[in-house]
Amino acid sequence: KGVEPGSEAYTDDKNGVPFVRVSDISINGIDRIEKRISPELAESYKGAYSPKKGEVLITKDGTIGISCTITEDVDSILSGAFLRLQPKIKIEQEYLALVLSSIVCKLQIERFSGGAIIEHLKPSDLMQIKIPIVAEPIQQKIAELVTQSHKARNRSKKLLEVAKRAVEIFIEEDEKKAMEFINKNI
Structure with a gap:
């Protein structure tokens, strides 16, 4: 679980x-x-509330059931709206995050969720979700495809940022400098 320090704890620093x-x-x-x-x-929250590489996060408050895998240690603190999953059985984390986001699990999560204004999912209810488990080689293949998808997405985001900056350089300076920037950053 994460922590909720309250909006007064936010800083613009x-x-x-x-x-x-x-x-x-x-x-x-x-x-x-x-x-x-x-x-x-x-600093007072670090460790217990910092996401760690290999964990699967799932939202339990508000928009419930959003899940993702933490692929690298991130210097941050999680809000109280998350549950951090550390499966006791051998399961590919990317597969688990993907299947938790599937219609099969989403329908179960909706059934267990409650709350008049803001939806909530209790950790005890999450433990009752039936997760379809496929053979390990299939899990590994799915995890590999998800990882490739994330890498391609990150690469396309970087290329888009380079292209935007190159257009700015082209407008502000000239085509040659824009092309140099592109070649240097691709």
Whole structure:
């Protein structure tokens, strides 16, 4: 589980530690982090509330059932809206995150969720979700394809940023400098 320090703990300080909320993640992982908390406050939460490589996160409050795999250690603190999954059986993390986002698990999650205004999923209810398990080689192939997809997505995002900056350079300076920038950054 994560922590909820309250909105008064947010800071505009660029040195603040990223505070991961539901709106910051998707099936692709932690996409962008808009809120930060003070380094001093974050220090008191580090370890117990920091996402770790290999964990699968799933949202339990608000937009429930969004899951992703943490592919690298991230210097950040998780909000209380997340559950951190560490399976006791051998299962590919990318496969687990993908299957939790599938219609099979989403329907079960909806059935267990409750809340009048904001939906919630209790950890005890999440433990009752039936997860389809396929053979290990199939899990590995699925995990490999998901990983390739994430890499291709990240590469396309980088190329888009390079292209945007190259257009700016072309407008502000000239084509030659824009092409040099592209060749240097691809």
